[in-house]
Amino acid sequence: MENPRLKVAFSVLFIIFSTGASAQIESRQRYVEGYIYDAKEKEPIPFATIKVKGWAKGVVTNRNGSFRVPEKFSELNDTLVVTSMGYETKVVSIQQMMAKKSNVIFLNPHVYGLEETIVYAQARKRKLSAKAIVRKAIRAIPDNFPNQPFSLTGYYRDYQWHEDDYLNLNEAILSVYDQGFESKDSQSTQFALHSILANKNFPRDSISNKPYDYENRNKVINNAILDSHGGNELRILRVHDAIRNYEVSSYAFIYRLKSQFLNGHSFERAKDIFLDDLPFYNITVTKSKNGYEAFGQLLIDKDNFSIYKLNYSLYFKDTDSKSVESINGEEKDLIFEVLSEYRPFKDKMFLNYITFNNSFILPEPPRFFIEELLVNVATRRLSLTFNNPVDEQKTNIISNYELKFFGEPLTIKEVSLDVANPRTVLLYLEFKDGMKERDFFNYFANYKTNKEAGAKLRCYVMNITDIHGNLVDKIYDYKEYQQFREFFTQEVLQGFEKLDSSFLMKMNSPVFEGQPVQEKDELENYWMNTPLKVIDN
Template identity: 35%
Template sequence: MVKYLSFFCLILGIFICNGQESDFVRGQLLDIESRQPVVFATVRIKGKALGVISNTDGGFKIPLKHKLTGEVLEISSMGYEKIEVPLSMFNDKTILAINMKPALFELNEVTVSKRRRRAVNFSAREIVYKAIENLPNNVSMEPYSYVGYYRDYQLKNESYNNLNEALLQVYDQGFNISDYETSKIRIFDYRQNTDFPIDTLGLKPYDYSKRTKTISNATLSGYGGNEFVILRIHNPIRNYKINSFDFVNRFDSDFTRNHTFYKEEDVIVNGEYLYHVSFELLGTKVEVKGDLYITQDNFAITGFNYITYKKQGKGDSEKTILFETKVEYIEEGGKMYLSYHSMNNSFRLATPPKLQLEDTTLDLNRNQFILEFTNLLDEKSASRLSNYDIIFNGEPLKFDAITIIGNEVSLIPDLDNKKSRDLFREIIYLANRDKITSENLRIELKRIKDEKGNLINEPDYENRKQFREFFVQELQLESSIVPKDNLLMKKNRPLFKNQPINKPDNFKDYWMNTPLPNIKN
């Protein structure tokens, strides 16, 4: 079903587009019934193999020049009617809200004309077997290339942080050859988007030894720190002959053995029936659920969603996603090609302790140590001498009195004890000569709390999400020859660190589909 929507049906609202680039027009796709964003919809310029994928907020942007030349957008998404929207309806100062209508099954005999259901009633497992068996026939074994928009970011308090963006060209040597070993990438441009908050704490690498940044129940190989390589490894369709990630493992041999499958109601995409097969994994420390969308005439995989959840405890009100990957393919010339790939994982980030020792002073006039803390102290825990160890040259110093005022603690040495008296005199001697260091004087604190119950040196933890996403803007089936120069991406180096940049002559044909600052409507 391809049609122009009437002006009144199409426009749900117009949002002021403060601070947006004047050389773009922006839209937002919304479900006409639920008013929720339509995520990862395909937005193409009609008659051209060029376009974008809608963001998490349903938003997208198109260069203004396409409006000036009278272009029309073709918009499609799984489970929705395909529509066409003239770019003349957009302007560069507002965001045009566009309704998407769910595809209705009661109209299937009238509206669905491209491909009909197959008469054979296959089971869910048989459908998946056939889809995997037919992969070599349905995907391109020949070299090809495509240009796309890459981004990675973190979500903190439902807002984007640490947003990096790039325009890339991928030279894929064909599905029968290892992607990691043979595919080459050229970087047209990349940037750290400073319009979004930069959180240096979240940028730290994963550290499983000190547990400062970890993924619960999982590890994530760094592949030299290259974010795009990490994303591509987690596409089990492209890597169907190698181990991609648990519990998919080798898609062609392990996936059907590891999961249980269920046949769901068919879905309609662009006037075509698709099999919808859901799956799950039982008997592990985590919970796994997912979906496959498969064409009914040649069993081509168009969509693959895989979600790993933390198992719920008795007090958990909702599921926590540990890992999720979404892959969608589109048909071109009888073969399936990547449309987009989105991957996200939850991680736990250790933040600086709320209660720390801020400063230490040796008061020579009153013969005492003064410890200054970051917060007001809980007197009960702070008044225990056993919670303080001051060690000089490996020997502990004894104290016989303590006073607490707000966030300061005064420790008075036991000068009646000869050993402590001698140690304290030596400390004074070195202090007068500025020779006290962390090597000869060490302060150890334990079980001390502040007024709010924060424990000394105990890190706090935040749960965040890390996203890596790639959206194809243009397929170039005739441009598959890998350039013979030194301007290809270094796979063992972070994508945004000292990589070669090479902008083609038609660089302005591509653009970064930067999301709106907040993912909420």
């Protein structure tokens, strides 16, 4: 039975470090940079595939259409082959790009011609329903995807996105050692880091990088629960590859692609999409349950029913949320999105890229809060200073304050507003005997600053407002962020030698914290496709 309370995959991401070796590799590389744009709409094309002609290696464009390729490939007079679903393929000279400061490459949308329509109509004996096409594609996975060991080497990154900027961007070159689709990915697949970088050219934000905290709602994902998987973002990303994990549970509401995906989803055929001159079934996917609404897309080869693309987004109807998008004319709150694409290599389909992101919210700082608590040994009183002037109406009510010293409550006998400073409330204590009073103030007298001793003194304030009506410590608003984890294949190899376990990633630890880094031959042939700045076109 499907559980309406979502359970997907999430990880705590800790403070990141970079290695000197990684930084040196990046600094030695010189790049040709560019952007891929739609020739008609003049909009960037994300996730277009760019291959270096004559090489197996390549890169996938970023969400703003940007990419970069090492200049070294120009030494062989190499060219770039740019492909994207729904567009005509384009070949570009690297040397010509080197002569320009800004390279914008325009792709023409594929035009569905009359001749193609006639050929397609003659070849089709009967029209398959959208659901029947998807069923055939799922059943064909064992034939179309690799069942023997293979490795993928490519570019991995995780980051947050907020106010049109990258935060905490961490990058790596790594290898995925997969035993094949007949094996359980979570149990048998292993990983090795070759180069890592905490990119300090983008902002670092320790607040958005902190662990999720549902108990205090300091950082939460609305309407969803995400497993930590030992704090490893890469493992979380792999869980969300539903094609690779077609026989086991992947993510809500996909669950098991093989046995559960068809149930409860609605499928419709949209206009065919082309890659070069090959038409693909274009299937739209929808699902609605308990306030959750899913929208997806499948691109399936008409010849052998290989799945080239699986995109899936989950929303929740919540018009009060700050992370609202308009879908089909209704306001919906994005929970997560998975975009994945496979491409053929030799006789099988291999991952080209996968990107998974979920939304989360962080509370805005309270508008009214305590700035400082000081113990004045000379006057035998406490000063509680706020950031704004205090409303006198409830200032003198003793029950609105609670003091604890080493966890034990203190008795407050009097409260008053400081006439010299309307932001400060004065607290006077009552002790059972003079000995306890002397010990309390002597404790603070022995410290140079109150801050040193203040960790043992806690003040809790309730029902106090400032002159603007803001309640103390109340959260009035939240900021929305997006958390991304992405992998882009640069090289596919069928089979691999026995692995040295001492250099393999520890999957119960964060990707960028204390992991071993394995040397790799010709590491300079792989590169980090660090996002470029957005351009005005």
